[in-house]
Amino acid sequence: QSALTQPASVSGSPGQSITISCTGSSSDVGAYNYVSWYQQHPDKAPKLMIFDVNNRPSGVSDRFSGSKSGNTASLTISGLQAEDEADYYCNSYTKNNIVVFGGGTKLTVL
Amino acid sequence: QVQLVESGGSLVTPGGSLRLSCAASGFNFSDYYMTWIRQAPGKGLEWISYITSTGGIMYYADSMKGRLTISRDNAKNWVHLQMNTLRAEDTAMYFCARRRQGGSRGAFDLWGQGTMVTVSS
Numbered sequence: 360q361s362a363l364t365q366p367a368s369v370s371g372s373p374g375q376s377i378t379i380s381c382t383g384s385s386s387d388v389g390a391y392n393y394v395s396w397y398q399q400h401p402d403k404a405p406k407l408m409i410f411d412v413n414n415r416p417s418g419v420s421d422r423f424s425g426s427k428s429g430n431t432a433s434l435t436i437s438g439l440q441a442e443d444e445a446d447y448y449c450n451s452y453t454k455n456n457i458v459v460f461g462g463g464t465k466l467t468v469l
Numbered sequence: 470q471v472q473l474v475e476s477g478g479s480l481v482t483p484g485g486s487l488r489l490s491c492a493a494s495g496f497n498f499s500d501y502y503m504t505w506i507r508q509a510p511g512k513g514l515e516w517i518s519y520i521t522s523t524g525g526i527m528y529y530a531d532s533m534k535g536r537l538t539i540s541r542d543n544a545k546n547w548v549h550l551q552m553n554t555l556r557a558e559d560t561a562m563y564f565c566a567r568r569r570q571g572g573s574r575g576a577f578d579l580w581g582q583g584t585m586v587t588v589s590s
Binding site (some may be wrong): 362391393394395397399404405406407410411414416448450451452455456457458459460461462463 | 506513514519528530564573574575577581582
């Protein structure tokens, strides 16, 4: 159960767009459309932002979008805002109902 | 109020055991798969266990398999995590979370605030 690979950090200015990648394998990201993304502010519980690759839960801004190509999923945040500064984690379903997370990406809004 | 509240975290010596609990309220608990996810200090999220809505099937991450037992009480809206033979590397915040309905595997849409487990002599 290897962790998914995410960049350690990304940054962008207010109003810009950024993309965070999440690379797995043909056993997880590449095999299933069950990739989710979470936002975590310091000392807070994670919040679900995207599920099933590209679906937003009710209440999540449409500035957040997800996609997948092969073994790599991506989270795009458009129109960056100061409150988007947080850690972001992807996860994927794998065989046998196992779930694997990425190592996390720290987003800095400059 | 729709919420999950964890309890049971504490300081425990290596080799010891601990039982974490998670109280659910505000939703039909028995309709949902429940899971435990942990986060070591300054580190990322790690999924560790799953239980189906009826409690009939449980899944565990390899990193803790054999040392964990997840269970639930649908009458009282609780999910528990029994952890045995604890090691220093098990030190983490342990979160209880609800899996989103509709078959979205891996999508956890409700989280508790976490309970801290520290393993140290």
